[in-house]
Amino acid sequence: MQALPIERQGTDATRRARFIRGLPPASQVALSVGLLLVLLPACSIRRYAVNQIGNALASGGSTYESDDDLDLVGGALPFSLKLIESLLAESPQHAGLLLAATSGFTQYGYVYVDEPADEASAESLERANLLRQRARRLYLRAHGYGMRALERRYPGIGAALATEPKAALARTRRRDIPLLYWTAAAEGLAISNSKNDAEMIARLPEAEALIDRVVELDEAWGEGSVHEFLISMDGARAAAPAAEVQARLRRHFDRAVELSRGARGSVFVTYAEASSVRFQRRAEFQSLLKRALAINADARPDIRLMNLVAQRRARWLLGRTDALFLETTEEHR
Numbered sequence: 001m002q003a004l005p006i007e008r009q010g011t012d013a014t015r016r017a018r019f020i021r022g023l024p025p026a027s028q029v030a031l032s033v034g035l036l037l038v039l040l041p042a043c044s045i046r047r048y049a050v051n052q053i054g055n056a057l058a059s060g061g062s063t064y065e066s067d068d069d070l071d072l073v074g075g076a077l078p079f080s081l082k083l084i085e086s087l088l089a090e091s092p093q094h095a096g097l098l099l100a101a102t103s104g105f106t107q108y109g110y111v112y113v114d115e116p117a118d119e120a121s122a123e124s125l126e127r128a129n130l131l132r133q134r135a136r137r138l139y140l141r142a143h144g145y146g147m148r149a150l151e152r153r154y155p156g157i158g159a160a161l162a163t164e165p166k167a168a169l170a171r172t173r174r175r176d177i178p179l180l181y182w183t184a185a186a187e188g189l190a191i192s193n194s195k196n197d198a199e200m201i202a203r204l205p206e207a208e209a210l211i212d213r214v215v216e217l218d219e220a221w222g223e224g225s226v227h228e229f230l231i232s233m234d235g236a237r238a239a240a241p242a243a244e245v246q247a248r249l250r251r252h253f254d255r256a257v258e259l260s261r262g263a264r265g266s267v268f269v270t271y272a273e274a275s276s277v278r279f280q281r282r283a284e285f286q287s288l289l290k291r292a293l294a295i296n297a298d299a300r301p302d303i304r305l306m307n308l309v310a311q312r313r314a315r316w317l318l319g320r321t322d323a324l325f326l327e328t329t330e331e332h333r
Contacts, residue, residue: 050090054097066301070308074112081105088145098149102142103182109138110189111309119316132193139190146183150176165209174217181225184210188233208233224256228267231256231274242279249275263300265292265310272317282325289314 064080067073084101088094117131150157153176160168172180187207194200211233214226230252234245253271260267268288276285292314297307317324 047091050087051094054087054091054094064305066304068297068304068308070111070305070312073305074108077104077108077112081108093148093152095149095152098145098152099179099182102146102149102179102186105138105142105145106182106186106189109135109142113138114189114193115309115313136190136193139186139193142186143183143190146179146186149179150183161206161209162203165206166212169209169213172213172217177214177217177221180210180214180217181222181229184214185229188229219255220259223261224259224264224267227252227256227259228264228270231267231270246275246279262291263295263307264303265295265297265307265314268292269310269313269317272314277324280325282321285325286318286321289318 064073064077081101081104084097084104088097088101091097113131114135117128117135120131121128147158150172154171157168157171169180184207187203187210191200191204191207211226211229214221215230219226231249234248234252240248249271253267253275256264256267256271268291272285272288272292275281276288292310295307295311297304297311300307
């Protein structure tokens with residue numbers, strides 16, 4: 001294809017950019033990728049173009065986070081995730097795309113596969129198990145992308161993480177926090193869906209080391225996301241006296257609420273499941289879920305979708321209160 005005269009390149013590029021920006025985000029990326037792959041057949045040029053699109057896709061804010069329709073987002077996400085994988089097939093070591101794949105497959109697996117598995121268990125254990133197996137595969141896919149990204153930055157870290165997790169992560173820096181967090185989340189969730197797999201359970205120290213490194217680098221990251229993660233993670237760590245576990249979970253909960261200013265409903269839901277149910281505090285459980293439901297999801301558009309997910313879970317849990325608590329159990333205040 002003949003190149004445009006230099007004096008026309010800027011003008012035509014500006015017109016194309018304006019047209020593309022007028023489209024919905026997914027269409028912007030799809031159209032841009034399609035044009036690039038058709039018009040730029042040379043491998044090196046195409047790789048450069050894909051990297052540019054990847055940069056835009058990975059660095060731009062997502063309209064999904066502010067959406068108010070859970071089903072619409074659930075239907076759109078698979079397309080976006082496969083698009084990211086298509087770009088990675090062209091540029092396998094693109095840092096931004098690897099992070100997007102790690103976080104995207106983890107979140108999709110949890111919200112749209114794992115949680116529905118819990119809901120399906122009351123009607124069909126077979127269907128619930130199939131969903132959990134699928135969720136596990138999605139988490140492992142996400143973890144694979146996360147480890148690829150870490151290996152890109154720190155060659156040999158994968159092998160070292162399997163033998164000496166804490167030492168292996170000592171090289172990581174603050175810029176790595178999102179990648180460490182989502183890789184830890186993917187692995188932790190995969191382990192939680194592999195209760196009969198001794199080999200997977202043996203990998204728990206890796207997930208613990210990843211999130212512990214995030215705490216060392218910045219425990220306040222993500223408006224309490226780290227401490228919310230630890231509410232779930234600490235419940236699965238080595239056995240400890242009940243009073244010690246309760247105190248530890250409470251510290252994480254209080255810190256998560258403080259950092260999020262009480263705006264993240266998932267904090268209340270996570271604590272209700274991990275602590276209130278475990279220690280059979282029925283009144284606290286109901287109070288926490290009602291606090292999550294009382295949050296105005298529209299007050300924080302940037303986390304609207306996350307709050308709607310948490311509120312959906314809260315309503316489902318409230319409906320299962322009698323099944324989760326023994327009537328004869330005394331409340332522990």
